[in-house]
Structure formats: structure tokens, C-alpha cells
Amino acid sequence: MYAAQGGACVEVEPVQRNPWSTLAVLALAQFMVVLDVTIVNVALPDIQQDLGFSASGLQWVVSAYTLLFGGFLLLGGRAADLLGRRRLFIIGLLVFGVTSLIAGLAQNPEQLVIMRAVQGLGGALLSPAAFAILTVTYAKGRERNIAMGVWGGLAGLGGTLGVIAGGLLVDSLSWRWVFLVNVPIAVALAVIVPLFVRESKITSTGTRTFDVAGALLSTAGLLAIVLGVIRAEPEGWASLQVIALLVGGLAMLGAFIGVEARSSAPLVPLSxxxxxxxxxxxxxxxxxxxxxxxxxxxxxxxxxxxxxxxxxxxxxxxxxxxxxxxxxxxxxxxxxxxxxxxxxxxxxxxxxxxxxxxxxxxxxxxxxxxxxxxxxxxxxxxxxxxxxxxxxxxxxxxxxxxxxxxxxxxxxxxxxxxxxxxxxxxxxxxxxxxxxxxxxxxxxxxxxxxxxxxxxxxxxxxxxxxxxxxxxxxxxxxxxxxxxxxxxx
The missing domain is CATH 1.20.1250.20 (MFS general substrate transporter like domains)
Known part of the structure; x- marks a missing residue:
């Protein structure tokens, strides 16, 4: 079955599913992703003490997630459109769940930061795919507005409840449960998604490119700049290491702009x-x-x-x-x-x-x-x-x-x-x-x-x-x- 969307064809399954069940699944996944942003903050002192994070290094527990999430968000949306939104949604859920499990079992700062980064990548696959499914499931108008309101409301509620949930988990169990709590939710959602969410993707005969180079250059450039800023505290702003990181990061961002300018289907249209x-x-x-x-x-x-x-x-x-x-x-x-x-x-x-x-x-x-x-x-x-x-x-x-x-x-x-x-x-x-x-x-x-x-x-x-x-x-x-x-x- 095909439907027109934005000048391209969108292939969707002919199977009929209850759209409000679809909304419940998508909203719960988004709730989990937003919850994870705030739930971690109240656990930071316990994480620092248990794993031996330095004062400057602790911020990577937050930054690694947000940088990878933001850096690959556009690539995740492009991949969902071309490869299948439900497919990328499930992949994102599984990546998010597996990395949450490993993060909860981390034994040193390096393990936790790496898993937080990959967890951000999972969120970058999951969130845009979920939002795209939402837009193709509901017709523009009252139904879509209701769905969007529920989606946005649960996202806001997740951010608010995250600090309470995090506090309860840390005090009653340990900081590890702010990550482990995601695992059963992600697994359950991945199992039931095919029952409630139909597949859809763009089948246009035009250019089908993911612009992986653009996503890698932009994310690597930003990571280098963040690391340069952080290393400035122990090394000094004039140190060779800091200057190399900052200059290298800016160079990669410049290369990113060049790639986007020449790409036939850029992640970020410069226009x-x-x-x-x-x-x-x-x-x-x-x-x-x-x-x-x-x-x-x-x-x-x-x-x-x-x-x-x-x-x-x-x-x-x-x-x-x-x-x-x-x-x-x-x-x-x-x-x-x-x-x-x-x-x-x-x-x-x-x-x-x-x-x-x-x-x-x-x-x-x-x-x-x-x-x-x-x-x-x-x-x-x-x-x-x-x-x-x-x-x-x-x-x-x-x-x-x-x-x-x-x-x-x-x-x-x-x-x-x-x-x-x-x-x-x-x-x-x-x-x-x-x-x-x-x-x-x-x-x-x-x-x-x-x-x-x-x-x-x-x-x-x-x-x-x-x-x-x-x-x-x-x-x-x-x-x-x-x-x-x-x-x-």
C-alpha cells in the first residue's frame, strides 16, 4: 500500500491497527528516553564516588549522551525514512536497552561514558523514527493534534518525574538502577511493537543517501571541541593538546559544511x-x-x-x-x-x-x-x-x-x-x-x-x-x- 507524502511515496503495511494503541507504544518509548535525561542527574554524586570520576570527568556522563543523541539525530531520521520507521524504532529500542544494561553494570568511568554515548545513538535512532510514525499514523487535523498533545505531555512528564524516580532508585537500591530500569521497558516494547505499529518508509526513486560522512564529521568535530574545553582546566588553554583539539574540531566542522554543500541530499540543507x-x-x-x-x-x-x-x-x-x-x-x-x-x-x-x-x-x-x-x-x-x-x-x-x-x-x-x-x-x-x-x-x-x-x-x-x-x-x-x-x- 502506498500513500503520498512530501512529493514521495510512503510504503505502509495494509494491516489495520488501532492508532491509539500505536500512540501508547510510541509515547511510552519517548517517555523512557526523556526520563533518562533527568533521572541520571540526581545519581551523579553516587556515580562519582562509586566509580571514581574526577570532578571534570563527571560531566561526560551527561555530555556523551547528549552529544551522540544530537549529532546523529538527523541521520537517524533519514535512515528511518529510507530503511523503515518501525525497523529503526525497534533497533533504537534494542540499542537503548542493551547499553542501559551494560551502563548499569559498569565497573569504571570509561565503560559508563562509552555506554552513555552509544545509548545516545540509540535515542537518535528511536526518537525521530517514533515521531515519523506518529505523523504518518494520524491524519493532519484534530486526531494528529490530540496525538501530538499526548506525546508532548508525556515527554514533559517524563522530564519532571525523572528526578523523583532517580532519587527513589538511588536511595532504595543504587545508582545502577537508573540505567537498569530501562531494560525491561525496552525489551517489552521491542516485543510488542510489531503488534501495534505498522511499517512505513519512503520509496521515492530519487537520491537515497544517508550522508554518513556528514554525521560523523559533525559529531567528531563537536566531541573534539568539548574534550578540548574540558582538558583546558588541567592543561591550560595554551597547551598544545587543547589547541590541537579545538583546531581539529573546528576543522572537522568546516569539512562538514563542505560535505553538506556538495551533497545531493544533505542532512542539513544549508539553504x-x-x-x-x-x-x-x-x-x-x-x-x-x-x-x-x-x-x-x-x-x-x-x-x-x-x-x-x-x-x-x-x-x-x-x-x-x-x-x-x-x-x-x-x-x-x-x-x-x-x-x-x-x-x-x-x-x-x-x-x-x-x-x-x-x-x-x-x-x-x-x-x-x-x-x-x-x-x-x-x-x-x-x-x-x-x-x-x-x-x-x-x-x-x-x-x-x-x-x-x-x-x-x-x-x-x-x-x-x-x-x-x-x-x-x-x-x-x-x-x-x-x-x-x-x-x-x-x-x-x-x-x-x-x-x-x-x-x-x-x-x-x-x-x-x-x-x-x-x-x-x-x-x-x-x-x-x-x-x-x-x-x-
Missing amino acids: LFRSRGLTTSILALALNGAAFLAMFFLTAIFLQQVRGLTALETGLQFLPMGIAAITSAVVSAQLVTRFGTKPVQFGGAALSVVGLLLLSGADATGSYALTILPGLILFGMGIIATGTPASIAAVSDVEHEQAGAASGVVNAGYQVGGALGLAAITTFATSHVEGLLTGGSAPQDALVGGFERGLLIAAIFAAANIAIALGAPRLRPTIDEVENAAVAA
Whole structure:
């Protein structure tokens, strides 16, 4: 059976399946992937102590996943279209499940980081395949909007519940279970997917290329730059090793642009960047990712190592931020339709800055309600109020047939920006801690100083989004356009 989609033929199985059962399977898989992003953060201090991670090396538990996820996201989407979306979805599930198992059994930092990287690759195969299945399963209009709403809602819920689930698992069992919990879910989904999800793929007679070279060059270049930033703390910015990594990374990214310019079917069509809305949105979401990942990483460690909280107590202290983010998603969507994207994006960036500045003033003994809670709530509201209008603007003036590529580029930009920002911010924070310890400060005071320095730098990233918002287009989309853009990006 064939159907037309975007000028190509989409081959689908003639077998009839309940579309809402399909949605349940896809949403559960996406819930697992999003849950994994936040569930790990509250386990970081236990992972560091048990496996012997250095202060600078610990960030790779997060960065390895996000870099590979973002770096191969577009390749995963292309492979799903050409090889079969259900097939890639199942492969992604199995890769995710197997690497979760090995990560949970890791005996040293190297094993865990490598498995986290491959786990990110599994997510890069799974997520775009699931989203593509969703779009071909439901007709455009009310049914698709309902499906997208459920998909997006469960994704947001996964991020919020991750910190609670992580805390429960770490305190009642061990940090290893934040990875092992994925295994039975992934296996069960892989078994039942053929029962509820039909196969589909593009069968166009045009160019069928995966652009593997582009994906490898971009990901390797970004990994080199992140490693260069991290090595700058022990080696110094002027060291040959750091300079070689940074220059090599930039060279590979330059080669990536060259490959994309010559490719007949590039992963990233360079013509997309003629769109002011897309360009400003990529920058805005990359900065959003940098501020968010760094804040989450530093605050999770601060709450446990400085304030002495358990993993569960840490998760509960993050919970109001998740609730604020969910509330902000609803409110910002309404504000965008009334006032347009630009003022909402500007206001969201400003809220993020204020939240980070308030949070940076927390110390080892101050009241949670006065020194931590206000910053978490404002930051949770601001990060979503910045991202929602940016996601809408990203596809505002992009051709319809390139909308999928644009959404993929924006999503990849968020992941990659988060990894690069986390590397830079934690490197400066760790360097400040080492400087304070060398100067005779008590360990707890040094950790507080590093936390403050890191959040102040994150606030600078968030403040840059105020300038980005000023250059972004002002649009007044409909509610349907808001929902679709927010979910797609």
C-alpha cells in the first residue's frame, strides 16, 4: 500500500491497527528516553564516588549522551525514512536497552561514558523514527493534534518525574538502577511493537543517501571541541593538546559544511539558514540547552554534596521547577497567540536570567524556600517561555517539504548546545573550586564558590538569549501551529 507524502511515496503495511494503541507504544518509548535525561542527574554524586570520576570527568556522563543523541539525530531520521520507521524504532529500542544494561553494570568511568554515548545513538535512532510514525499514523487535523498533545505531555512528564524516580532508585537500591530500569521497558516494547505499529518508509526513486560522512564529521568535530574545553582546566588553554583539539574540531566542522554543500541530499540543507527565524531559533535553543543542562548538573551536585540531601530529597526539591515548566508551557502558548513570539521569547529569557541569579546566591545553610525555590521556579518558567516561541519561529518561513529537516536541526542544536555549554560552564566552575582550595578555602566553601561561578556563567548564556530575542521575527500563530511546532522541535 502506498500513500503520498512530501512529493514521495510512503510504503505502509495494509494491516489495520488501532492508532491509539500505536500512540501508547510510541509515547511510552519517548517517555523512557526523556526520563533518562533527568533521572541520571540526581545519581551523579553516587556515580562519582562509586566509580571514581574526577570532578571534570563527571560531566561526560551527561555530555556523551547528549552529544551522540544530537549529532546523529538527523541521520537517524533519514535512515528511518529510507530503511523503515518501525525497523529503526525497534533497533533504537534494542540499542537503548542493551547499553542501559551494560551502563548499569559498569565497573569504571570509561565503560559508563562509552555506554552513555552509544545509548545516545540509540535515542537518535528511536526518537525521530517514533515521531515519523506518529505523523504518518494520524491524519493532519484534530486526531494528529490530540496525538501530538499526548506525546508532548508525556515527554514533559517524563522530564519532571525523572528526578523523583532517580532519587527513589538511588536511595532504595543504587545508582545502577537508573540505567537498569530501562531494560525491561525496552525489551517489552521491542516485543510488542510489531503488534501495534505498522511499517512505513519512503520509496521515492530519487537520491537515497544517508550522508554518513556528514554525521560523523559533525559529531567528531563537536566531541573534539568539548574534550578540548574540558582538558583546558588541567592543561591550560595554551597547551598544545587543547589547541590541537579545538583546531581539529573546528576543522572537522568546516569539512562538514563542505560535505553538506556538495551533497545531493544533505542532512542539513544549508539553504535553511537563509531563514532568520530558523537561525535565531537554533541559537536560542542552543543557549537554552546550555543553561538548562549546566544548572541541572551543578544544582544536583550542590544539593547533595554541599547541603547534604539524599538523592530523593534532591529530586523533590527539583519538582517545583518541573511543575513551573509545565505551567509555563500552557501559559506561554496562550501568550504567543495573543502577543506574538518575540515578546514572549524576550520575557522568557529575562525570567531565566533572574532565576539563575537568585539561585547562584544559595549557600550551604540558607532556607530552601528563600534561597533556592524562587530561582528554580523562575528558571523553570523562563526556559520554556523562551523555547516555545523559538520552536514556532524555527519553521515559520521554511518550505513545507523542509519542515522535518528544520525541526531536526533545531532539536539537534538544543542537544549539542547543551553539551557544549555544560562543558564550558563546568570547566570554569571546577577551575574556580581548585583555585579556592589552593588558596586555603574549606572544601565546602570552595564547592559553594564553584556552584556560584557556574550559575553566573549560565546566566550569561541565558542573557545572550535576550539579545537573540530582539533579532527574532515576531509571529502570531494559531493554537494548532503552536502545538505542532512545540512538539516537532
